[in-house]
Amino acid sequence: MTTIEDHATDGDDRDPLFARIPRRDFMKAGAAVGAVGSLAGCTGLLSDDGQVSAADADASVPPGEHDDYYAFLSGGHSGEIRVYGIPSMRQLIRIPVFGRESARGYGYDDRSSQMLEDAGGYSWGDAHHPRVSQTDNDYDGRWAFVNDKANGRMARIDLKYFETDAIVDVPNQQGTHGACCMLPDTKYVFGVGEFRVPMPNDGRELDDPDSYTSTIAAIDPESMNVEWEVLVDGNMDNGDGGKEGRWFFATGYNSENGVTESEMSSSETDWVKAFDVPAIEEAVEAGEYEEVGGVPLVDGTRDSSLNGGDRPIVRYIDVAKSPHGVSVTPDGKYAIASGKLDPTCSVIDIEALAETNDPNEAIVGRPSLGMGPLHTAYDGRGHAYTTLFIDSQVVKWDIEAAVEAADESEDPVVEKIDVHYNPGHLIAAESYTAEPQGDWLVALNKLSKDRFLNVGPMKPENDQLIYIGDDDAGMELVKDTPAYAEPHDASIVSADKIQPADIYDPEDYDEEFVDHDDSDIVREDGRVHVKMYSQRNEFGFQDVTVQEGDEVTFTVTNIETTPDLLHSLAIPEHDVNIKLAPQETREVTFTADEPGVYWMYCAFFCSALHLEMRSRLLVEPAE
Ligand code: K7E
Ligand code: CUA
Numbered sequence: 001m002t003t004i005e006d007h008a009t010d011g012d013d014r015d016p017l018f019a020r021i022p023r024r025d026f027m028k029a030g031a032a033v034g035a036v037g038s039l040a041g042c043t044g045l046l047s048d049d050g051q052v053s054a055a056d057a058d059a060s061v062p063p064g065e066h067d068d069y070y071a072f073l074s075g076g077h078s079g080e081i082r083v084y085g086i087p088s089m090r091q092l093i094r095i096p097v098f099g100r101e102s103a104r105g106y107g108y109d110d111r112s113s114q115m116l117e118d119a120g121g122y123s124w125g126d127a128h129h130p131r132v133s134q135t136d137n138d139y140d141g142r143w144a145f146v147n148d149k150a151n152g153r154m155a156r157i158d159l160k161y162f163e164t165d166a167i168v169d170v171p172n173q174q175g176t177h178g179a180c181c182m183l184p185d186t187k188y189v190f191g192v193g194e195f196r197v198p199m200p201n202d203g204r205e206l207d208d209p210d211s212y213t214s215t216i217a218a219i220d221p222e223s224m225n226v227e228w229e230v231l232v233d234g235n236m237d238n239g240d241g242g243k244e245g246r247w248f249f250a251t252g253y254n255s256e257n258g259v260t261e262s263e264m265s266s267s268e269t270d271w272v273k274a275f276d277v278p279a280i281e282e283a284v285e286a287g288e289y290e291e292v293g294g295v296p297l298v299d300g301t302r303d304s305s306l307n308g309g310d311r312p313i314v315r316y317i318d319v320a321k322s323p324h325g326v327s328v329t330p331d332g333k334y335a336i337a338s339g340k341l342d343p344t345c346s347v348i349d350i351e352a353l354a355e356t357n358d359p360n361e362a363i364v365g366r367p368s369l370g371m372g373p374l375h376t377a378y379d380g381r382g383h384a385y386t387t388l389f390i391d392s393q394v395v396k397w398d399i400e401a402a403v404e405a406a407d408e409s410e411d412p413v414v415e416k417i418d419v420h421y422n423p424g425h426l427i428a429a430e431s432y433t434a435e436p437q438g439d440w441l442v443a444l445n446k447l448s449k450d451r452f453l454n455v456g457p458m459k460p461e462n463d464q465l466i467y468i469g470d471d472d473a474g475m476e477l478v479k480d481t482p483a484y485a486e487p488h489d490a491s492i493v494s495a496d497k498i499q500p501a502d503i504y505d506p507e508d509y510d511e512e513f514v515d516h517d518d519s520d521i522v523r524e525d526g527r528v529h530v531k532m533y534s535q536r537n538e539f540g541f542q543d544v545t546v547q548e549g550d551e552v553t554f555t556v557t558n559i560e561t562t563p564d565l566l567h568s569l570a571i572p573e574h575d576v577n578i579k580l581a582p583q584e585t586r587e588v589t590f591t592a593d594e595p596g597v598y599w600m601y602c603a604f605f606c607s608a609l610h611l612e613m614r615s616r617l618l619v620e621p622a623e
Contacts, residue, residue: 055467055476061088069429070493071442072130072144073463076486079125081146081157086429086492087440089465089481097155097164098125098148105568105579106164109586110553111511119153119167126150128488129179129238132159133186133221137243137332137434141498143221144491145189147179154179154191154219160501160508166224170217171293172199173229178239178250180432181221182277185245188218188227192239192250196257199292209259215297216250216275228284229292230300232273232314233257238325238375242350243332243434248275249348251337253322265341270322272337272346274315274353275300283313315359319346320366325375325425329384329399330434334364336399338373338386345373345386347402367402367412369395375489377428379468380436383414387423387443394419394426394443394466396475417475419464421447427490428468437494439469444487452482461486502563503582511585514540514557528592531555534567534580537609539600544615546592548622554578557585566604571617573598595621 061067067085070092075082079098084091100107100116100123107113116122125148133143144157152173156166170176170191178192196212198205205211214236215229234255241248250273258264280298283289283306289296299306300314307314320342328335328350335348347365356362372390379385384402386395393416401412425444429437448462460482467476506513514531519540522529528550532540534557546552558567558580569586570577573594578586601614 053476053478055469055478059087059089059465059467059478061085061090067495069437069440069495070498071427071490072132072493073444073483073487073490074127074130074146075484076128076488077124077126077150078484078486079127079148081127081130081144082483082487083162084463084481086442087465087478089442089463089479093162095157095162095164097127097146097157098151098153098167099123102577103579104163105577105586108576109578109588111509111586112164115164115167118169119155120151120169122151124150125153125155127155128177130157130489130491131180131189131432132491132493134181134183134433135185137184139430139433139491139493139497140186141493143186145179145181145221147176147191149175149177149194152176152191152193154189154217154224156189156221156224159498161504162500168219168224168226170219170226171229171295172213172215172297173217174201176217177237180240182218182241182248183243183245184434186221187245188277189221190239190241190248191217191219192236193217194235194237196235196254210257212257216248217295218277218280226295228280228289228296228298230275230280230298230314233301233316234271236273237323240327240335240432242328242335243330246277247335247350247353248277249273249326249328249335249337250275251319251323251326253324253340265322268321269318270320272317272319272323272326272335272348273300274317274335274348274359276311276313276315279306279311279313315353317346317348317353317359317362319363320344324373327376327378327432330378330380330431330436332434334399334403336376336384338376339369340372340374340389343368343371343373345369345376345384345402347399349403365399365402365405365412367397367405369397369413370416374423375425377426377431377441378436379428379431379438379441381438381471383468383471385426385428385441385468387419387426388416389422389424389446391416392419392421392423392445393417394423394441394475396468414471415474417466417477419443419445419466419477420451420462420480421445421449425487425489427492429492430494432491437492439467440492441466441468441475442490442492444483444490446486448480448482451480458485460484463487503561504584506583506585509585511587512555513583513585514555515559516540526550528552529555533557533559534569534602534613535559536565536607537602537613539569539602539613539615542615543618544600545618545620547620548592548595550592550619551589552592553587553589555585555587556580558582565606567606567613568603569600570603571598571600577603579604592617592619595619 175195177194193214
């Protein structure tokens with residue numbers, strides 16, 4: 001872990017070039033400068049006053065060195081997750097989730113294409129909120145989850161292999177927007193329904209918006225089954241779970257039940273809904289639900305009898321106009337909802353919520369921060385960092401000062417920094433856990449405008465790295481990183497908390513491992529099953545002959561045990577392309593409908609004889 005705390009002081013006999021670099025990072029920064037020669041003026045590491053910026057130097061991550069953190073960024077309507085190293089901001093890999101992706105063969109082999117098919121068969125999704133599973137309020141490195149706002153789905157990414165291994169199509173939800181884990185131990189993954197629609201949405205009722213509904217869904221992280229849902233008034237937007245296993249919070253911007261923009265933004269207040277999860281579980285246990293879409297649906301509307309007694313299952317908290325993000329502070333004390341159309345954030349005292357009958361009494365602070373507050377992250381030192389979409393800034397503020405402020409003349413704002421431009425989310429290292437690291441923050445800016453070379457009318461977005469580790473020196477903008485549309489949210493996880501595998505374990509998948517001696521071709525009633533291994537530089541069969549019209553299945557294993565030695569099976573003109581990492585087996589099924597010769601080849605450049613690694617598929621004309 002690299003942090004910057006103890007800045008060098010006077011009497012230091014080091015080269016003045018490094019005077020601002022903390023002692024224990026001196027070697028690393030020295031290496032960074034050394035790597036590009038001694039002309040520090042050319043390195044980009046000098047600040048205006050001729051000093052090396054400590055944060056700059058520390059963020060350089062020289063060639064061959066590793067980052068301190070993994071960052072999982074959503075890809076928005078690209079339907080994927082991107083993995084960055086922090087602080088280098090290097091993109092390490094992409095993980096396709098809701099759409100096919102040919103480099104990985106995702107959506108091409110039978111297993112992954114069946115998964116996409118079973119989840120609705122859509123070719124894209126809108127991935128917003130990647131959240132990593134936690135145990136005891138800390139990242140456990142097992143899974144990441146991400147929502148699909150476009151089609152009401154939730155996906156799971158297995159962090160052993162950095163690949164999507166489950167997608168659930170959430171019943172009764174059209175747009176699953178907010179996503180997050182029930183903490184401390186990821187008992188559920190919550191999907192937060194945004195678009196209100198008729199239930200059932202089968203055309204019998206179209207134009208009665210008051211009867212449209214939205215729900216939150218509690219999904220079991222192991223089985224990915226939807227355990228229960230709660231019906232609410234108004235819509236919902238973002239969500240976050242408390243740290244103690246009781247509360248879940250969701251913002252909503254359409255308490256008006258409107259369908260036009262002006263209807264949706266007419267009311268001066270909307271709600272944060274606080275879900276009392278154990279109370280909901282008791283209601284489910286007691287059978288107090290209706291089964292809709294195959295899942296227990298609990299009535300959490302304001303008029304519901306379940307909201308009448310001492311222990312309402314959903315508390316409706318009035319907050320200013322159309323709030324957007326909500327996140328719980330690392331100590332679990334507050335849920336902070338951002339105003340979006342109002343310059344304030346609402347600070348909700350979670351303990352007070354449990355003790356009062358009037359949920360509005362739980363609002364203990366309402367700092368005025370600037371225009372367009374959207375999302376808030378934490379450094380673990382009592383500060384909140386909120387994006388200001390309209391002001392194009394990140395504002396750092398003191399949480400307890402905002403709570404103690406007797407009136408609005410007491411300003412909890414510590415500092416503002418310009419970002420470029422129009423930030424949506426921001427994320428600080430481990431901000432979603434009980435112990436944020438407090439060093440790096442990334443602002444996910446929607447517009448880059450002129451920050452990069454012009455690439456035409458569709459500009460990249462701009463993910464900016466900001467150093468927040470020095471409260472005296474203030475926030476420091478360190479890096480611009482162009483991003484393809486469209487990162488929304490991210491999770492930043494210490495590198496040592498994730499232990500990806502180097503090669504596959506055949507125990508982890510159902511396909512039959514095909515070793516040297518297992519190569520086989522089984523023919524039966526117009527079906528051909530080819531089992532073959534792959535290794536440098538050959539497939540198990542030099543030729544495979546089938547009949548026109550045969551349904552052909554290839555089961556192929558990469559029997560290599562050397563990490564990073566991938567093969568693939570690509571078949572021209574059959575839309576076949578499966579990726580085979582070491583010890584991985586995949587199956588692909590297709591119809592051989594055009595007679596001819598097809599060179600099956602390996603698409604990963606695996607050795608000097610890679611080009612020769614090809615076999616023939618011979619399709620004989622039908623008689
Ligand atoms: Cu603000 Cu989906 Cu979290 Cu986008 S949401 S920015
Ligand atoms: Cu195997 Cu190229």
